[in-house]
Amino acid sequence: MRRPLALVSLAxxxxxxxxxxxxxxxxxxxxxxxxxxxxxxxxxxxxxDGPHPDGTPAVLERLRAAGARAVFFLAGEQVLRFPALAxxxxxxxxxxxxxxxxxxNMLRLSARSVGADLDAAAAAIGEASGGPPALHRPPxxxxxxxxxxxxxxxxxxxxxxxxxxxxxxxxxxxxRIAAEASAGVCAGDVILLHDADHYSESGSxxxxxxxxxxxxxxxxxxxxxxxxx
Numbered sequence: 001m002r003r004p005l006a007l008v009s010l011a012x013x014x015x016x017x018x019x020x021x022x023x024x025x026x027x028x029x030x031x032x033x034x035x036x037x038x039x040x041x042x043x044x045x046x047x048x049d050g051p052h053p054d055g056t057p058a059v060l061e062r063l064r065a066a067g068a069r070a071v072f073f074l075a076g077e078q079v080l081r082f083p084a085l086a087x088x089x090x091x092x093x094x095x096x097x098x099x100x101x102x103x104x105n106m107l108r109l110s111a112r113s114v115g116a117d118l119d120a121a122a123a124a125i126g127e128a129s130g131g132p133p134a135l136h137r138p139p140x141x142x143x144x145x146x147x148x149x150x151x152x153x154x155x156x157x158x159x160x161x162x163x164x165x166x167x168x169x170x171x172x173x174x175x176r177i178a179a180e181a182s183a184g185v186c187a188g189d190v191i192l193l194h195d196a197d198h199y200s201e202s203g204s205x206x207x208x209x210x211x212x213x214x215x216x217x218x219x220x221x222x223x224x225x226x227x228x229x
Contacts, residue, residue: 018109018148022141032145035160036188042227043189043219045070046161047208048099049146051078051085052196055205059195060092062212068226070094071159073137076101076121078198079128086128094229098122098156103199106138111146118154135229137157139199141192159229161192165209165215167208168200174210181211182218186218190229191215 008056021028021035028035037044049074050056063070072089074096079086090096101121106114118136136156138147143158151158160228165181166172181191197204219226 005019007212010038018145021143022135028160031143031148033116033148033158033160033191035162036190037159037227037229039186039188039227041223042091042225043187043191044159044186044229045191045193045215045219046073046097046137046159046194047071047193048073049103049194049196049199050074051082051089052198052205053085054080055195055197055209056082056089057202057208058205059212060088060094062209062216063094064092066213066216069228070226072195072229073097073098073099073135074121074125074129074133075099075103075196075198076117076124077103078196079121079124081173083124083128086125087130090129090131092204092218096125096129096131096133097137097159098114098125098133099137100139103139105140106142106144106147109144109147110194111150114144118150118156122154137161157229159189159190163189164192165208165211167211168197168204170197170201170207172204172207174207174214177211178206178214178218182215185219185222185224
């Protein structure tokens with residue numbers, strides 16, 4: 001019995017290994033999943049889970065005022081609800097990535113299900129924004145081996161993050177979000193934030209919007225700018 005159990009354990013570990021990539025630079029490098037970008041004087045600001053009827057316009061307004069560009073990883077089912085917002089993101093020069101169609105943990109999905117989800121999201125995002133997304137970030141940052149293969153088979157480039165603000169918590173507060181997302185920020189960092197609360201605590205986007213000026217200021221104080229991947 002020990003040998004079959006050991007094989008099952010090894011298979012389970014191999015299946016779930018990509019889920020460690022957001023937390024482990026070693027795992028991310030081994031799987032060729034970037035957490036950072038090659039930049040000598042810039043960082044990437046990114047937003048997941050949108051578009052959102054309140055959070056996305058508020059974030060866009062703050063970015064517009066700062067002359068800043070970001071990456072928005074969109075959920076296809078939300079793009080179907082708010083296609084004009086996806087179009088606005090693209091029209092203002094921001095990059096658009098594919099997050100998902102339905103917000104589900106990839107480890108719980110078959111390869112076929114992941115593929116169908118990617119295709120549905122790509123169709124919705126492409127129609128609303130005027131072009132196909134080139135980047136991909138999965139819900140919760142969790143890839144499965146089969147899911148990662150499906151992503152790459154479609155020509156999508158995975159991109160995770162190196163800094164975040166845990167801003168999906170409504171009571172997190174702008175100061176704590178900004179401090180965690182930007183303290184010690186350095187060239188090549190990818191910052192993860194959320195412009196929506198569809199899959200998180202209600203109203204959490206308000207803390208993100210309030211934290212943005214401090215995050216942008218911290219980036220500038222380090223002599224860095226924002227870039228697009």
